[in-house]
Amino acid sequence: MTVLRVFIADDEAPARLRLRALLSDIEAELPNRVVGEAANGEDALALLAALPAAEAADVALIDIRMPGMDGVELASRLAALPRPPVLVFCTAYDQYAVRAFELQATDYLMKPVRAARLLDALRRVPERQAGASADPGGGRSQLSCSERGRILLVPVADILYLRAELKYVTARTGEREYLLEESLAALEQEFPRRFVRIHRNCLVARDAVAGFEHVRDGADGHWSVVLKGLDERLPVSRRQWAQVRAEFADIRTAER
Template sequence: MIDVPLRVLIVDDEAPARTRLRDLLGDIDAAQPTVLLGMAANGVEALRLLETDAADVVLADIRMPAMDGVEFARRVACLPSPPDVVFVTAYDAYAVEAFELTATDYLLKPVRAARLAAALAKVRARRRNAPPGAAGGGRRHLSVTERNRTLLLPVADVLYLRAELKYVTARTAERDYLLDESLVHLEQEFQHAFLRVHRSCLVARAAVKGVERVGEDEGDAHWEILLAGCDERLPVSRRQWPVVKQALGL
């Protein structure tokens, strides 16, 4: 099966860097076919190009005049059909912020052909597997601060989100993480991936393996969510059960 070429836009304020990326795309074209839509010197020029030509992926530097790569990524995320953004930079200090901005990958200069090919393969796989209308937009990592370090937690690894006091607990198959975000905000942002089962709990739709009615003998009958990859059960409130039932197609 021959892959359809990815439409690529290169954004870098240095002409030699733009030329190198263009040449690297040519070198890996057999493995990762692409079509170069154009090259821009900053985020402002790149946004103008995207007004007339839709890109699948943008290879963007971070430190640029007029509009840097970080601000450009924020603007791109608001487009109706946003392209994937792969940051290409000489600085590793922006890695966490890049992934918070939903960057698909983060390449350090000088970029090697094999590393660029791997990034494009990741873009291709993500766009192929994304649900309709979901390609490009939305965070794919949550920031977790622990012991003076920041971890990037993939949203896809989260089984459920539960509000506890002023924090939200994100549960994965391995452990719990504390998030300094509101459950309401997370529900609004990830409504395609999470379903509210209780006023204080959201469950990942992909983690639901079934439901079970319990408590009949105790006079407190209710439904519980059964999770894949976790023995814990999540109670469904009476108020949310009709919504949950419809969402799960029960």
């Protein structure tokens, strides 16, 4: 089994020790190894850059408030490395969450960090690495959602469709819906290879389309998208149908 290489950056020695203890606690479920640690951003950047390719960190656990170069600046500087680590912020301050997600952080853990939350965050690291390799520069890999005082991360790869409703956009995954404070038009522009517009208020993920149904509900009826893994049907506007059909020319259609 692949061993996850972890780097820790926190100016407080007890916090670094706690993260090491938590990593040891979850090692049976997720093999990992600490390849280095630093008490400030400058040292962290230098040490991470100096690691040989075979020992490059897969993930960096970064505190926000550190003397000199803070965690946010460190994260932005790490993006310039040939093989930047996946970012997980570990902090006592929640006001930096939005900025952290803009920096492509996989997760934002509030101190005191719990083993279960750390394990959940680290389990997503290989997926983030694969996504970065397969689609460099292809937009964010996850979107953020504020819910009951928490910031939730929604992997873009899990989203089946995006639908504008009032001032929010609903992101639908196979499990549930999330409300995003984002513009549908901006999301369409950011992810042109992943989503296709089927209606003025709806984008559907290309990989989520299983087929199309023609519904006879009037003189001409209308076409709907059949989704993989969901019974829900998404109506295609007449204006968009020709373009949508051309995008999915190899997918079957059906009458209903």
